[in-house]
Amino acid sequence: MPKSSTDKRHFIIVAALIAISTVVLDWLLRTVLPLPVQASLEAMTVDWLIGLHLLLISFLFSLVVVFMLYGLFVFRKRDGDEEDGEHFHGHTTLEIAWTVIPLLLVLVFGFIAMNALADITRSESDEVTVQVTGFQWAWRFDYPEGFSSQELVLPVNRRVRLEMTATDVIHSFWVPEFRVKQDLVPGMTTTLRFTPVEVGEYKVRCAELCGLSHWSMLAPVRVVEEAEYRQWLQEKTAGLDPALVQGESASTE
Amino acid sequence: MSLLSLGIVRGLIGQLVGTAGGMALTMLIRLMLGLPAWKEEPVWVVGLILGGIGFLIGVGAVSDWFKWMKGIETPLHHGPPADKPAWTRYFGVDYNHKVIGIQYAVTGLVMLIIGGSFAVIFRTELARSGLQFLTANQFNSFLGMHGWAALFGIFISIGGMANYLVPLMLGAEDMAFPRLNAFAYWLNVPAIVMLLGAVYFGWDAGWTVYPPLSTKGPVGFQFLFYAVFFLGMSSILGSLNLLVTIFRMRPPGMSLFRMPIFCWAIVATSLIQLTATQLIGMSFLMLSVERVLGMGFFDPAKGGTPILFQHLFWFYSHPAVYVWVLPGLGIISEILPVFSRKPLFGYRWIALSSVAIALVGFLVWGHHMFVSGYSDYLRVPFMISTMLVAVPTGVKFFSWLGTIWGGKISFPTPMLFVLGAISVFLIGGLSGPILATVPTDLHLHDSYFVVGHFHATIFGGFVFPFFAAIYYWYPKITGRMYDERLGKLHFWIMTPGFWLQSIGQMSVGVMGMRRRIADYDPALGIEPGHILITIAGFAIAFSILLMIYNLFHSADVGELAGANPWRSRSPEWQIPSPVPEHSYASPITVVGEPYDYGLAGSTYIRMAPASAGHD
Ligand code: HEM
Ligand SMILES: [Cu+2]
Ligand SMILES: [Cu+2]
Numbered sequence: 101m102p103k104s105s106t107d108k109r110h111f112i113i114v115a116a117l118i119a120i121s122t123v124v125l126d127w128l129l130r131t132v133l134p135l136p137v138q139a140s141l142e143a144m145t146v147d148w149l150i151g152l153h154l155l156l157i158s159f160l161f162s163l164v165v166v167f168m169l170y171g172l173f174v175f176r177k178r179d180g181d182e183e184d185g186e187h188f189h190g191h192t193t194l195e196i197a198w199t200v201i202p203l204l205l206v207l208v209f210g211f212i213a214m215n216a217l218a219d220i221t222r223s224e225s226d227e228v229t230v231q232v233t234g235f236q237w238a239w240r241f242d243y244p245e246g247f248s249s250q251e252l253v254l255p256v257n258r259r260v261r262l263e264m265t266a267t268d269v270i271h272s273f274w275v276p277e278f279r280v281k282q283d284l285v286p287g288m289t290t291t292l293r294f295t296p297v298e299v300g301e302y303k304v305r306c307a308e309l310c311g312l313s314h315w316s317m318l319a320p321v322r323v324v325e326e327a328e329y330r331q332w333l334q335e336k337t338a339g340l341d342p343a344l345v346q347g348e349s350a351s352t353e
Numbered sequence: 354m355s356l357l358s359l360g361i362v363r364g365l366i367g368q369l370v371g372t373a374g375g376m377a378l379t380m381l382i383r384l385m386l387g388l389p390a391w392k393e394e395p396v397w398v399v400g401l402i403l404g405g406i407g408f409l410i411g412v413g414a415v416s417d418w419f420k421w422m423k424g425i426e427t428p429l430h431h432g433p434p435a436d437k438p439a440w441t442r443y444f445g446v447d448y449n450h451k452v453i454g455i456q457y458a459v460t461g462l463v464m465l466i467i468g469g470s471f472a473v474i475f476r477t478e479l480a481r482s483g484l485q486f487l488t489a490n491q492f493n494s495f496l497g498m499h500g501w502a503a504l505f506g507i508f509i510s511i512g513g514m515a516n517y518l519v520p521l522m523l524g525a526e527d528m529a530f531p532r533l534n535a536f537a538y539w540l541n542v543p544a545i546v547m548l549l550g551a552v553y554f555g556w557d558a559g560w561t562v563y564p565p566l567s568t569k570g571p572v573g574f575q576f577l578f579y580a581v582f583f584l585g586m587s588s589i590l591g592s593l594n595l596l597v598t599i600f601r602m603r604p605p606g607m608s609l610f611r612m613p614i615f616c617w618a619i620v621a622t623s624l625i626q627l628t629a630t631q632l633i634g635m636s637f638l639m640l641s642v643e644r645v646l647g648m649g650f651f652d653p654a655k656g657g658t659p660i661l662f663q664h665l666f667w668f669y670s671h672p673a674v675y676v677w678v679l680p681g682l683g684i685i686s687e688i689l690p691v692f693s694r695k696p697l698f699g700y701r702w703i704a705l706s707s708v709a710i711a712l713v714g715f716l717v718w719g720h721h722m723f724v725s726g727y728s729d730y731l732r733v734p735f736m737i738s739t740m741l742v743a744v745p746t747g748v749k750f751f752s753w754l755g756t757i758w759g760g761k762i763s764f765p766t767p768m769l770f771v772l773g774a775i776s777v778f779l780i781g782g783l784s785g786p787i788l789a790t791v792p793t794d795l796h797l798h799d800s801y802f803v804v805g806h807f808h809a810t811i812f813g814g815f816v817f818p819f820f821a822a823i824y825y826w827y828p829k830i831t832g833r834m835y836d837e838r839l840g841k842l843h844f845w846i847m848t849p850g851f852w853l854q855s856i857g858q859m860s861v862g863v864m865g866m867r868r869r870i871a872d873y874d875p876a877l878g879i880e881p882g883h884i885l886i887t888i889a890g891f892a893i894a895f896s897i898l899l900m901i902y903n904l905f906h907s908a909d910v911g912e913l914a915g916a917n918p919w920r921s922r923s924p925e926w927q928i929p930s931p932v933p934e935h936s937y938a939s940p941i942t943v944v945g946e947p948y949d950y951g952l953a954g955s956t957y958i959r960m961a962p963a964s965a966g967h968d
Binding site: 104106118131132133134135136142145146149150153156160161164165167168171172175176177181183184185186187188189190191194196198199202203206207209210213214216220222268269270272274276277280281282283285286287289290303305306307308309310311312313314315316318 | 490493557558559563565566569570653654658659660683693694695696697698699700701702724725727729732733736737740741743744747748750751752753754755757758759760761762763764772775778779780783784786787790791792793795796798799800856859860863864865867868869870871872873874877946949950951952
């Protein structure tokens with residue numbers, strides 16, 4: 101084992117260990133941080149970005165920890181050695197390098213994230229719009245066809261726009277399988293968009309502490325085939341006063 | 354010696370009398386106005402405020418100032434009180450910064466333990482799905498209490514480190530304003546009493562107390578608001594005192610870049626505390642006033658907006674998170690060179706990175722509000738500014754690596770805790786950018802991932818370094834060594850326990866576990882994770898009990914430490930342990946660099962011959 105702290109061999113060994121550690125860690129992180137089903141288009145973008153982050157985390161964690169453990173081992177004090185270590189104060193080039201490189205990295209990441217954000221929040225002309233109201237401690241979904249529902253039923257592969265508000269305190273709309281989240285605030289309307297791509301049953305889980313029963317403020321979400329969705333709308337509107345029913349055109353325009 | 358001769362007893366009586374008086378006064382006024390005497394909120398609020406003042410008068414924290422008003426001179430008293438046992442000085446007003454430092458640190462530890470106990474209770478509840486022994490109401494109250502008690506513990510413990518260490522590191526006899534120092538400490542005690550009252554009366558909106566939830570609900574909220582108000586006042590006065598001390602009382606030769614690095618951390622911390630604390634004081638006052646007088650700052654029905662509160666709250670509370678960690682990072686930088694026997698790598702970069710973190714910290718509050726409903730165009734700027742914090746933070750990590758590299762490293766307990774701190778803070782820091790990235794935060798916000806993130810930053814940035822500091826300066830404070838075997842056991846239980854806890858929290862968060870819920874849906878598949886987190890939590894709690902035992906036990910039977918067991922160059926290690934009443938027998942002069950380990954013949958400070966000293 102080389103003794104001098106500037107010996108190149110140290111750095112070659114460390115670089116190899118970091119490479120191995122990065123790969124192992126990246127695999128480990130993906131295992132211990134299992135994401136829910138990807139039930140929306142947004143989930144794919146978000147998960148891709150999470151994956152990118154996990155890779156970077158694995159590398160940076162390895163960089164620091166491998167360097168540290170290796171240094172601690174190689175430069176540990178031997179019994180009876182009362183000498184001090186080598187005397188150096190710093191290295192300006194290094195300091196500049198590890199200021200500038202992370203700075204660039206931040207800008208690159210910021211740019212990627214900005215584009216991803218624009219993508220997942222984009223609007224489309226053909227959106228299904230539902231009014232969502234949160235209150236202590238339940239959800240109500242008002243459809244433009246003129247009826248209210250306790251469950252949120254959505255057609256698959258259509259862009260959804262939720263227009264949301266709260267009547268009492270702040271709540272937050274989160275379906276983990278969709279990956280997106282938005283607060284509902286009394287006195288204002290907030291908007292959330294996503295595109296469900298997996299038929300199935302999910303739950304909205306209120307994500308903002310809203311008092312006593314916050315923990316149980318859930319509502320069912322069903323993503324169904326377009327045909328089933330139309331049928332459900334028809335059932336719901338069947339008993340309504342026709343004057344109130346704006347018909348299907350309102351929800352598809 | 355009677356109980357009444359203890360300042361704290363007189364203070365508590367004063368608080369009781371003040372509270373009762375304030376309540377009676379309010380009821381009297383209400384009667385005179387023709388209103389029914391009892392109305393919970395206003396009566397309590399006036400009681401709380403006058404109670405706090407009553408404590409300060411009772412304990413004697415303002416006595417000297419009253420005497421000055423009457424033209425009476427009050428020379429600073431030195432040493433333990435003449436007619437009482439020496440230990441009593443810790444329970445009353447004392448102006449010596451070392452006494453005040455110990456008062457702060459012990460109070461801080463007690464608050465951390467109280468906060469931790471609440472966590473253990475509701476963590477046990479969360480181990481399995483289903484509500485077992487807490488009601489949802491109790492769960493919510495305990496949760497908020499855990500948060501604020503722990504935060505009190507952190508603020509107060511930081512006051513302990515700063516007060517004890519800064520004057521010693523500067524070779525100064527005391528802080529710039531000793532009376533203000535004592536006053537700032539004693540503000541914390543009535544605040545703690547009010548905080549405990551808040552749990553009794555209940556409050557259920559977490560530590561962030563967002564309205565409208567916090568403008569409804571039990572009167573416990575008011576207790577919390579005034580507790581935080583008094584604590585905040587203490588922060589402001591304490592930081593003012595520290596800044597003046599550092600800028601005005603350095604010895605000859607100690608330029609800013611020759612200070613022990615911990616002092617730089619305290620400069621950065623104090624800048625934040627002095628300038629940002631007002632915001633939380635104001636926002637809590639607005640909540641209080643909204644509740645008592647019905648003003649509508651945050652009430653949409655009256656033209657207010659709930660989001661305004663979040664801006665005000667985070668404009669303070671984000672910089673505050675740097676208050677919690679910068680001193681700890683300073684401790685890491687301080688201790689690492691001693692046990693590596695090498696100079697601190699990149700001293701100036703480390704010093705300035707603290708200031709940079711403090712300044713950038715003022716521009717990032719909006720990252721707590723990505724999904725709050727504020728204007729969309731705010732998201733990207735706050736994302737970029739937040740990620741920028743990673744740059745100066747990275748500089749610290751790399752400089753620490755440079756410090757270790759090429760050293761002669763030994764591993765006593767304080768060094769182990771410093772290394773543990775680096776590993777844990779790394780977990781916390783690396784889980785930050787993924788939250789700062791808006792698209793990924795849309796999933797992670799208000800999930801348990803955030804809980805994992807900030808516990809890792811706080812433990813890595815505060816708790817581990819604080820424990821390192823306790824072990825490291827224990828011989829300086831008590832004159833005796835702690836038990837090394839127990840210390841190492843503490844470390845080897847706590848550190849893996851903590852890794853497990855953080856990773857577990859992040860894991861269940863990603864899977865869909867929400868923050869602040871009394872019970873969860875086992876269908877998410879998160880129950881095994883919760884059991885693991887709970888076990889890890891118990892392990893951590895147990896290891897901390899080991900430390901407490903160690904500290905008490907070793908004070909009696911520990912080996913005598915001598916002046917400088919760590920062979921440190923810092924001024925405080927060049928004087929006897931425990932530190933004498935007047936720390937330095939003679940003034941010191943700085944003649945070299947603080948961390949020149951390995952440079953033959955160099956010294957940091959020189960002491961004038963003892964005869965040249967004062968009294
Ligand atoms: C690289 C540095 C850091 C970054 C990029 C970062 C980023 C973030 C972000 C974006 C959030 C909001 C997450 C959300 O609610 O969705 C957050 C929460 C939090 N962070 Fe950090 N953070 C960093 C360091 C720290 C430090 C040093 C502390 C100090 C202890 C800290 C303490 C907290 C706390 C307490 C919360 C939760 C607040 C709450 O909502 O209750 N963070 N962090
Ligand atoms: Cu809720
Ligand atoms: Cu923040």
